[in-house]
Amino acid sequence: MMLFHRGQKDVIPEKRFGEVLYEGDIIMDGMCAAKNLIRNHALTENEYVTLLESASDQEVKNLLKEEAVRLRKQYYGDKVYTRGLIEFTNYCKNNCYYCGIRAGNRNAVRYRLTKEEIMDCCKEGYRLGFHTFVLQGGEDPYYTDEIMVDLIRSIKAEFPDCALTLSIGEKSYDSYRLFREAGADRYLLRHETANETHYRSLHPAAMSLAVRKQCLYDLKTLGYQVGAGFMVGSPGQTLEHMAEDLVFLQELQPQMVGIGPFIPHHDTVFAEEKAGSVDLTLYLLSVIRIMLPKVLLPATTALGTMDPQGREKGLKAGANVVMPNLSPVKNRKQYELYDNKICTGEEAAQCRGCLAGRVSRAGYRLVTDRGDAV
Ligand code: 5AD
Ligand code: FES
Numbered sequence: 001m002m003l004f005h006r007g008q009k010d011v012i013p014e015k016r017f018g019e020v021l022y023e024g025d026i027i028m029d030g031m032c033a034a035k036n037l038i039r040n041h042a043l044t045e046n047e048y049v050t051l052l053e054s055a056s057d058q059e060v061k062n063l064l065k066e067e068a069v070r071l072r073k074q075y076y077g078d079k080v081y082t083r084g085l086i087e088f089t090n091y092c093k094n095n096c097y098y099c100g101i102r103a104g105n106r107n108a109v110r111y112r113l114t115k116e117e118i119m120d121c122c123k124e125g126y127r128l129g130f131h132t133f134v135l136q137g138g139e140d141p142y143y144t145d146e147i148m149v150d151l152i153r154s155i156k157a158e159f160p161d162c163a164l165t166l167s168i169g170e171k172s173y174d175s176y177r178l179f180r181e182a183g184a185d186r187y188l189l190r191h192e193t194a195n196e197t198h199y200r201s202l203h204p205a206a207m208s209l210a211v212r213k214q215c216l217y218d219l220k221t222l223g224y225q226v227g228a229g230f231m232v233g234s235p236g237q238t239l240e241h242m243a244e245d246l247v248f249l250q251e252l253q254p255q256m257v258g259i260g261p262f263i264p265h266h267d268t269v270f271a272e273e274k275a276g277s278v279d280l281t282l283y284l285l286s287v288i289r290i291m292l293p294k295v296l297l298p299a300t301t302a303l304g305t306m307d308p309q310g311r312e313k314g315l316k317a318g319a320n321v322v323m324p325n326l327s328p329v330k331n332r333k334q335y336e337l338y339d340n341k342i343c344t345g346e347e348a349a350q351c352r353g354c355l356a357g358r359v360s361r362a363g364y365r366l367v368t369d370r371g372d373a374v
Contacts, residue, residue: 030054068318081371092138156183227256233276260302289318
């Protein structure tokens with residue numbers, strides 16, 4: 001058995017990749033890890049660290065990107081699914097240190113959409129060809145289970161051919177069950193970081209990684225299509241933390257994964273922190289596509305905010321979903337999770353048209369299917 005030290009390059013004979021494994025601290029090099037990921041769709045935490053250390057190695061990068069594009073094509077052809085995002089409340093009881101709508105931000109101008117406004121967003125979205133609506137909001141106790149159930153039932157009754165995704169944070173198993181019974185199909189809840197200490201440094205003591213993970217497993221048990229995910233380059237994040245995120249995703253096997261670069265917001269604890277890297281986000285999109293070949297993977301607004309071509313680059317790295325904004329224009333700037341968020345001035349139709357153009361210029365086709373996980 002040949003053993004290699006971390007970082008050692010260009011010495012592994014091609015035919016031996018996969019046989020050459022790590023022992024304790026001694027592990028394979030980046031190219032070898034990439035090939036193992038392609039072969040097995042899974043790596044150990046140490047191997048993910050090695051892979052992430054090679055994020056600027058052009059050869060490794062190209063290999064992963066090509067494989068990600070190949071897999072995405074195998075399962076989804078040139079289709080890009082679209083979700084209409086309705087940001088229906090920016091009230092939040094939590095105080096996540098990175099987020100612009102956290103409870104402690106006295107400068108945030110708060111809003112809640114009425115049921116009628118939400119239904120109008122769906123109507124407009126349906127007219128534009130959307131078959132998935134995403135109701136996203138802060139953790140806002142105003143929207144009781146009863147109100148949410150009524151809203152879910154109404155949307156599913158009026159648009160029975162549409163999927164409904166919720167993204168409203170941590171709830172009890174029973175609440176999730178009620179929403180599911182009312183007709184909700186999918187749930188997005190990013191885990192944010194799978195490392196306990198890092199989780200502590202991004203959130204106040206009232207929140208816990210254990211609860212967050214439990215929520216994700218509860219959602220899976222209830223039959224939701226589940227989305228987890230994390231920010232790339234959040235303050236204090238190391239490659240080891242990201243490796244833990246990847247291992248967690250590997251265990252959870254979510255149908256959807258949302259990742260985007262961290263972007264500082266001026267009214268948060270992290271106002272002066274550096275934003276996350278677009279290139280590393282793209283690299284991770286490819287890695288995630290290979291790990292979970294059928295995953296629904298959005299090219300996120302945060303990626304588009306950090307780079308005018310970010311979403312196009314995301315699609316070319318393995319993403320297959322875009323989420324244009326359907327929220328009323330009057331409220332868009334108020335749903336400010338981070339600074340300089342794009343798409344805050346456009347009407348829904350403009351946003352959809354803009355994205356359709358971007359998708360086709362990137363060589364893909366924006367489709368109107370519900371876009372369930374295959
Ligand atoms: N930068 C980038 N992404 C952020 N989110 C929240 N705040 C920021 C920020 N400052 C992400 C979180 C959350 C999702 C809705 O938006 O990952 O889960
Ligand atoms: Fe919203 Fe381009 S996607 S304006």
